[in-house]
Amino acid sequence: MGATGANRGQPAIMDAKTRWGRFRRSEAASGLLLISPTALYALLMLAVPLAAILLYSVLTDGYLTVEWTPTLANYAEAWGDPLYRQVMLRSLFVSATVTLVTVLLAYPVAYYVSFHVSPSRKSLWLFLITIPFWTSYLIRVFLWKVILGFNGVVNSSLMTLGIIDEPLTFILYNVNAVVITLAHAYAPFAILPIFVALEKIDRSLLEASQDLGESRLLTFWRVTLPLSMPGVVAAVLIVFIPTIGDYVTPQLVGGPEGRMISNAIQLQYLRLDNYPLGSALAVSAMAIVTAVSLVFLFLNRRFLRVRQQ
Amino acid sequence: MRSKGTGFRAYTIAYLIFLYAPIVLLPIFAFNNSTIIAFPLAGFTTNWFRELATIPALHHAVWNSLVIAVSTSILSTCLGVFAARASTRYDFPGKGPIIGFIMLPLVLPEIIVAVSLLVVLLGIGIELSAWTVILGHVLICTPFSIAILNSAFQSLDKSLEEAAIDLGETRWSTFRLITFPLIMPGIISxxxxxxxxxxxxxxxxxxxxxxxxxxxxYIWSQLRFPTKLPSIMALGTILVALSITLLIIAEYFRRRGIARSGGQDAGGFL
Incomplete structure (x- = not known):
């Protein structure tokens, strides 16, 4: 709160004569000063560490230490080794599938809450949707293992009902299990941004469209959906980016053929102690995620521009 | 329009069942008198809850987690107040990029945050402890604090603060006497x-x-041992009950905050 001197008269006038004094009293200075603790924290705990893994990724791994010899060998291994390439492609595939499934399933829920629930009950519905998200992530993932397992809930109930004769094996320890579990974990992340975008739509536009003779379906297609696209784009990014780096789900329900990039990164860091290769994998994963997100944003730029008008 | 919503309503309820399925199973297995986590159920027991009281490693882990969570919540809320105040009240050069960067951990995969901090901490020779976990947790919790506090500051009527300053209060006493009490629900949340x-x-x-x-x-380390699973289910039940209670309290304060400043309730936490 650097402006307590404002009432003291003389020094304030003298200050104001210099350019620095003017800056110091300005709104810009107060804002920068106020945000500096948080910004500084983010700089030290996020920018510096991210720079550090970038640096590590071009160093050479020695026995128990890291040698300061610049090299691109880590990247050559991360991108060239068929094993890592396969894991990376699988991570991309799983993330893309999870994103698609989650956003498609979430849209009608957001639509229902925004358009068909009375305003006073909306926050209750949103609260119901977010509660499962705040309960222990580890235990939730583990319970999916219980649900999908060989003697699990799905198999035992299907067998009791006589629909199947022997347990289904394609639902645990593979990519399907990872997709189901992640689609469950990230549901609120997809629903909330879409809901917010739907809430912002001026309802009179929809009435206008129908008054002018469009059917309900076409009104949705030509008015509601395009106007809600900023929310859909946000939902896609907010699901896609973190899921690619998920560690717990592939580890618990993925089995050997469901391993993803974060499992490979963890292996390099904590088991094999190869920080440079681990860093190269982490940096590559981030680079790919950023590239895919930017392409996605570029493809949707038409919808995002609407919002700013 | 409301009458056409029955299909959507049924779908949304089915979706909620999907969302709640794992949580509903948790207490069922926690009270199930069998060491195997599967159907059919074997009978009622509270043994798994009693077993929890006999594991010292668990108690240490709970204590550690509580220390870390309390420290994290205080630190990230302080950092959140600074940033939310700055972003709702002031305009300054580079505002967008700075706020964007602070909010980045919201979308950054957690494993990236974890390994990058690990590299730096080990690089400068800091020994891993509860404090290093707090450093990481504050980083990922601050964006959530900012999001919550932003809405608290936004619903604040600026003229109240201006009135206080016009009546001779300093900036700081205005914050302490006017702003702080009004955003208190946001802070608690x-x-x-x-x-x-x-x-x-x-x-x-x-x-x-x-x-x-x-x-x-600790839970992660126990998931590998099949015999430990029923007591983990019991532990999970307690945790879920606890977090739902905390959430209801947080939601209560959030709504009260909005009601206090006379705003419209626009949605949930995020």
Whole structure:
């Protein structure tokens, strides 16, 4: 709160004569000063560490230490080794599938809450949707293992009902299990941004469209959906980016053929102690995620521009 | 329009059942008198809850997690107040990029945050402990605090502060006497949400915890032993009950905050 001197008269006038004094009293200075603790924290705990893994990724791994010899060998291994390439492609595939499934399933829920629930009950519905998200992530993932397992809930109930004769094996320890579990974990992340975008739509536009003779379906297609696209784009990014780096789900329900990039990164860091290769994998994963997100944003730029008008 | 919503309503309820399925199963297995986590159920027991009281490693982990979660919630709420105040009240050069960067951990995969912090901490020779976990947790909780506090500051009527200054209060006493009480519900809600996130966070704790495991790290280590699973189910039941209680309290304060400043309730936490 650097402006307590404002009432003291003389020094304030003298200050104001210099350019620095003017800056110091300005709104810009107060804002920068106020945000500096948080910004500084983010700089030290996020920018510096991210720079550090970038640096590590071009160093050479020695026995128990890291040698300061610049090299691109880590990247050559991360991108060239068929094993890592396969894991990376699988991570991309799983993330893309999870994103698609989650956003498609979430849209009608957001639509229902925004358009068909009375305003006073909306926050209750949103609260119901977010509660499962705040309960222990580890235990939730583990319970999916219980649900999908060989003697699990799905198999035992299907067998009791006589629909199947022997347990289904394609639902645990593979990519399907990872997709189901992640689609469950990230549901609120997809629903909330879409809901917010739907809430912002001026309802009179929809009435206008129908008054002018469009059917309900076409009104949705030509008015509601395009106007809600900023929310859909946000939902896609907010699901896609973190899921690619998920560690717990592939580890618990993925089995050997469901391993993803974060499992490979963890292996390099904590088991094999190869920080440079681990860093190269982490940096590559981030680079790919950023590239895919930017392409996605570029493809949707038409919808995002609407919002700013 | 409302009458056409029955199909959507049925779908939404089915979706909620999908969302709640794992949580509903948790107490069922916690009270099930069998060491195997599967159907059919074997009978009622509270043994698994009693067993929890006899594991010292668990108690240490709970204590660690509580210390970390309390410290994290206080620190991230303080940082959140600074940033939310700056972003709602002031205009300054580079505002967008600075806020964007502070909010980045919201979308950054947690494993990236974890490994990058690990590299730096080990690089400068800091030994891993509860403090290193707190450093990481504050980083990922601050964006949530900012999001909550932003809405608290936004619903604040600026003319109240201006009136206080016109009546001779200083900036600081205005903040203390006017602003702070008005955003208090937002602060409590931010404290509770950060506490909940930190208590549940696994990856960062897994990488940065050293020899003192937090509760999720302890649970992770137990998931490998089939005989330990029923007591983990009991532990999970307690945790779920606890976090739902905390959430209801947080939601109560959030709504009261909005009601106090006369705003319209626009939705949930995020």
């Amino acid at each position: 931010s404290l509770l949400i950060s506490f909940t996130i930190s208590l549940d966070e696994f990856i960062i704790a897994f990488f940065l915890t050293g020899t003192q495991p937090t509760l999720p790290v």
